[in-house]
Amino acid sequence: MSTPTLDKHSAALDAAENTAFEQITITLRVRRFNPEVSDEVTWVDYQLEMDPKERVLDALHKVKWEIDGSLTFRRSCAHGICGSDAMRINGRNRLACKTLLKDINPEKPITVEPIKGMTVLKDLVVDMDPFFQAFRDVMPFLITKGNEPTRERLQSAEDRARFDDTTKCILCAACTSSCPVFWNDGQYFGPAAIVNAHRFIFDSRDEGAEQRLEVLNDKEGVWRCRTTFNCTDACPRGIEVTKAIQEVKRALITRRF
């Protein structure tokens, strides 16, 4: 007796398995820099056998684990939450852990560079201290006056929705390092700091909005924004960054928030 059902099933399974383990050759072109060896920047091509459904981070891992252990980059959670692996992939800021190879044309060499506008320490690792200093400068914590209430600080759903978008920030610096103003003027607070100020300025429970607005009213504050929308395009969390910056600008003019 033949078993057409079983044959058919296994054929379908084979097909599924073949697509599941599709392998293609990609070229990963990485900008390498090691100040302990040379002051010169070099571009190194790595030929890798990868599944197009894998991520750029997997390709970097493959290089580090199997080809050259000296390749240096940051990553922690590897699932788009910690914000460690923002880098410039094919010319745009993205998280390596959220970028699938098939989405960025794996037929051509994939260029990977550190994010722009910050000092490169080694390979893809940059000095993030100025970035976090700008974040601290906007006082990203609840500021209140008067006595502490004996119960929770309640907030309506509408009040919570007012700043919902800017709560999503993971501080990956993809926005700040995509900003042409920031590249030319490292003193600029940058989109990420303004987004995190926005998160508290428009929080009905917070009473420190005046202080934060004063910080951002600086010459290097929100007024440096030239609305290039690079930050909005780069944000891996889909935050409407430019919109948030515009809202802070308007809050400074109208003093309504």
Add this chain to the structure above:
Amino acid sequence: MPAGTLYRGREGMWSWVAHRVTGVLIFFFLFVHVLDTSLVRVSPQAYDNVVATYKNPIVNLMEYGLVAAILFHALNGLRVIAVDFWSKGPKYQRQMLWSVVGIWIVLMAGAFYPVLDHTLRTLFGS
């Protein structure tokens, strides 16, 4: 291989670049314009001499370029104002940019003959 590659920004970044470039071009025009106009105070003859050197097809083409720069800078300036002051501005910035480009093309087509009329007649006969 260069030290770094160009950032591949989208419409927003390139509109900003174009805004800067047209702004600088307009500044240079104004600079020259203030200088040659102030020559009237030196002597009307000197002014006439300088303006006479402008009467050639190349300067006429630059005038058309000036129209292009001013039109883009003005229209995109309105877009930037809308992004700044209209609450839905950031959401529709891309559509507004394509509107700016569309209006710019129409106005440039409209300005083609009025601006280049004289040069076209001189170069391609009466």
